[in-house]
Amino acid sequence: MSEKEWWRSSVIYQIYPRSFADANGDGIGDLAGITSRLPKLKELGVDAIWLSPFMTSPQKDAGYDVANYCDVDPLFGALADFDTLESTAHGLGLKVIVDLVPNHCSSEHPWFVEALAAGEGSEERARFMFREGKGVNGELPPNNWESVFGGPAWTRTTNPDGTPGHWYLHLFDSSQPDFDWTNRWVRDRFLEILRFWLDRGVDGFRVDVAHGLSKAPGLPDFRRDEAYWNTPAEVRPDNPYFGHEGVHEIYREWHQLLEEYPGERILCAEAFVEPLTKMAKWVRSDEMQQAFNFPFLVTRWNGEQMRQVIKDSISAFHAVDAPSTWVLSNHDQIRHATRLALDPNAKTADRITGIGPLTEPKPDNALGLARGRAASAMMLALPGVTYMYQGEELGLPEAMDIPDDKRQDPTFFRTAGESYGRDGCRVPIPWEAEATNYGFGLAGEPWLPQPAVYRDFARDLQEGVPGSTLELYKAALAIRKDRALGDGILEWIEGTPENVLGFRNGDVTVFINYSQDDFVLPDGDIILDSADSSSGVLTPASAVWMV
Template identity: 85%
Template structure:
């Protein structure tokens, strides 16, 4: 892959620091632990790593509540530890992307503490979304917006004399106040933050809630209810706080700032907007380079639906000159080796509902793994950029039996346990079957309990084992790179049975069987097989690459 526009065809591996590798034995992953495991990511064959938040934070939302954007939380180490990690990664040929959280900060950030102390009408409060309440005495929230984590999106402050004061907006937890991005002071502070990390050598930023920075003037009422979600994306009412047009000028400014630095630094948007033609606005030539393809991620096990989302993705992203992105799992979603075993005809649950001890019926691990492997083989053959989530190369299932008293996700608490939240996909990953904590760390109870079944998925048990999920990923990544599939073009193959998809990318032909029936493959040499198709028959829940 050339230095020029490396980001058009790369494979980027997401590291969730607290669950990747624990060097000091406190039960929480850290930067030194990540550094120690980087050679194994090079062996896997990825091109870059993306680090979920490791900046200073009270950790009320696993680091997405930032209290200092220019330092490392002691939980994970020091800035010097980060520098060692980055140098090690670069020496190994890996680029480093860091998470940036610009929509909101922690309520413990000095800026918000200053805003509370300064009082109404102050320049400090103007950095956030403080508003007067409704009702005769301001006792009602300024509007009806709801938090993504459940409950109202507004919290009322108390004045120094003990009387109720203004309300502040938090689209997520009440410990995460939203910035007011119409304020030039806020914009300048984030330019400084970008430069701080760029000067340290990072290769780009994954931008959290990249669709949320701009809110509609007047903050009009809006509710995302069942009627809203059942309305086709193309004709849904405009959301006044997600996907508002004002975000784009911010990213044009950031694009120009990153262009001052050598080496093709990039921006990746977490922009959960539909339809795909709207999402593509985040990756126009003068804005960001990547936008996560959430419609692809949330598509159930259905061949026709998958064909449509792939076609729509290629069309939408290519129309603005950007690469399509593909992703099956991340730190906010049920792991795809579990999610794809769910009933594809059932109602698609809220993305942060999760699976817990009382969820019935539970997805079958064996079926989920077969479907997950097939989906991964298909994804890695698609032209564009692929994002992987730590542990998916092991075939890890969701952690589904976490006790209530061990849960950490604020969603679980804000919904009174009605939603299990995202803890299940954040369980520390297994490296060595017979080591303490399956090799995650030398001791200490992991911050989330590892299910006993994770031993079977440990990396050391899969290394060099033909047919293991780890070796399947290694082979797929090596062939993808050798045959430049990320830089290729997709051509659909017609004439396959219903729910069997086929396409060509360069000299590789790909088939994936979403149906319940086996299908006789056309002639050709199988160079990658998610199942066991040596007899020339593509089993259900299997995918192959043929030349």
């Protein structure tokens, strides 16, 4: 990976700070803990780290409700701790990307507190999406939009005299009011925020809800119901609050700002839009550099579907001269070592519903791990950018037995427990099998309980052990870098059996078996093996790299 345009072929490791490493023993991961473990990430072979939110927040949505964009939440440390983390990472040759949440802030942010105090029609309220309600006395919300977390996307305010007032929009929790990005004041404040972190030396930003900043004029009614999702993405009606065209002028302005800084500073979009040809708009040459590939992430265990989404991804992104991105797990999704064993038709296959103690049937852990290892091996051989989520290199399964009284995700509460939410992929990861909290922290009860099975996946039990998931990842990352697979070109191998995928990238040939039958491998030397194909047979749910 060259320094110039490093973002075209890099492997970026997502750190969820509260669950990575706890240095002060309060049960919550912190920046000092991350710093102490950075050498292990260098040893793993990644190129960059992405830090999920660590900015000042009341933590009603795990930091995605920001109350101060230019400081570190005391839960994680102080700005000095961030500076130490960044300098340590850079000293190890790792880039640093931070999470930025521009669609909304916390209801405790001074800007929103000021807006409530200033009253209807004020400049302060114009920074957010306040609207009059419908009905005789404004008792109905301005439109029928629903929160991503469940329930209405509008909350009514109360005037100083106790009478009901205007409503404000929150596409997520009621504690996360949406900004009005048609307001120049809002745009200027975020340019200042970008400069604050760029001046501290960050290498880029992962932009949360990058598809949500612009809303359609008039805020027309819209409902994403079953009929909407059953309509092909290419012909679905335009969503008035996600994927609206107005976002692009915002990111062009950001792009220009980043170009003022030396080096290759980047923007990565969390833009959950379909089809891929629409998502590619976020990574045109004058906007962002990367966009998460959600269609790839959510593809079930199906070879033909995976082949098609890879083809579509490369076609769509390369059409705008952007790299394809590949990701299998993150902090919002059921971990892929579990998800890939789920019945693809089951409701539990989606990220918000999640998996909990009463979910039936439970996925087969051994099958999930085998499929997860094979999928990871396939992903790491693809040209472009790869994102990894902490713990996937250990083969961690989803934590499925979190008690209700320990859950934290607002989705669980906004749906009255109907959806388990995302806590299962956010549980603190295990480092040492025999240490307190499996090495996550040497004191304090972790903020989410670690299942006993996590002991078996501890990093120290896998280090140097042939065939372990950790060593599989290390080997794949080393070969990927040595053979420049991230900068390569994919060529499909035709004539393989149904549900067996084969492709070449440079001098490496990759096969992954999605079928129920063994596949006899062609002649060649195996240099990476997710299972045991030494007999020349690729068994179901396995993958190999050959030369």
